[in-house]
């Protein structure tokens with residue numbers, strides 16, 4: 001199969017694309033965030049496009065390794081007739097970026113357009129709060145070969161969007177999924193609203209199309225809708241061609257030059273995309289790719305790692321941050337940023353471990369106490385009485401030593417004298433300076449003696 005995606009996500013701005021209405025449409029009562037402009041009342045002219053939205057789109061295009069259109073960005077009118085669109089056309093820009101790449105999937109183009117309102121066909125009601133919110137649309141080439149590849153791509157794309165801090169997340173995603181299999185025509189699936197949805201829609205469509213071909217039935221070029229509740233696709237209409245939209249340049253919106261200086265400024269300021277950071281972590285710090293992927297799952301976590309490894313061995317830090325830190329973050333259902341753990345706390349914590357001032361087990365308990373806690377890890381360890389407890393291998397060593405040095409007690413033990421065990425434990429306590437757990441010592445002693 002071949003699969004291409006068109007992904008729409010809202011850009012994160014305070015006001016709409018062509019007016020000053022706020023964009024917090026979910027918190028507002030219906031039809032509250034509206035004005036003459038975003039209702040497209042006769043005679044109301046759009047304001048110049050929201051600069052933050054355009055800059056955000058340029059940033060995302062750059063992070064997707066796109067070339068930036070050097071000439072003009074102008075908006076076109078894409079005509080279609082539906083109750084969610086009061087003007088009868090959607091203002092959509094020509095590509096801002098093109099010919100990009102994300103992990104081997106080619107990005108055909110990136111552009112900006114306005115979100116339509118929300119239409120509820122069953123009630124016949126329209127809420128225009130969403131109308132005019134800036135959307136970024138990212139169009140890929142048909143480079144994905146399986147539902148799994150499409151899912152992987154979308155996960156990576158959402159990471160790019162999160163890193164950009166210019167777009168809202170998967171929650172505002174709407175995707176169109178194109179799929180064709182050998183011997184058939186292309187079907188476009190609409191209404192896909194999540195990564196899981198895209199995966200399920202592709203799986204369903206792949207099986208449906210294969211079965212048609214098997215039975216010798218022609219696959220038409222058509223648009224289908226994904227029904228999320230049932231995880232199936234149903235016919236919507238025969239595919240419209242670009243001509244059907246009767247694109248014309250919008251005479252209300254003057255063309256704009258994408259000023260080279262501005263693009264360069266954004267390029268310098270933009271964060272390194274996660275997939276590129278992952279490869280760099282592997283090369284620069286010699287850590288495993290799996291570890292690097294986990295560490296770059298969140299920008300703040302990746303930044304903290306880079307701070308920590310200025311003072312701590314990268315492999316050691318990667319292991320702890322990937323396993324134990326991620327464990328407590330997911331247990332608490334928080335991001336690293338939300339945990340308020342500082343890289344200074346992590347450095348101090350790792351040094352306690354590396355200097356063997358605390359055991360691995362103690363470390364697991366201390367790290368559980370780090371979220372939302374400004375205290376130093378040393379203080380936390382002291383409060384929990386975990387400083388200076390010795391590692392199991394040290395205790396094991398002391399156990400062996402006490403057995404070797406006290407053959408009489410050992411032979412007493414074999415003759416069934418219980419006191420001998422207590423004597424040997426006392427010896428271990430002496431060697432470890434009282435910092436081993438008595439229960440552990442008994443266990444280890446018995447293990448050694450009963451071999």
Ligand SMILES: [Zn+2]
Nearest residue numbers: 019021035038
């Ligand atoms: Zn408005």
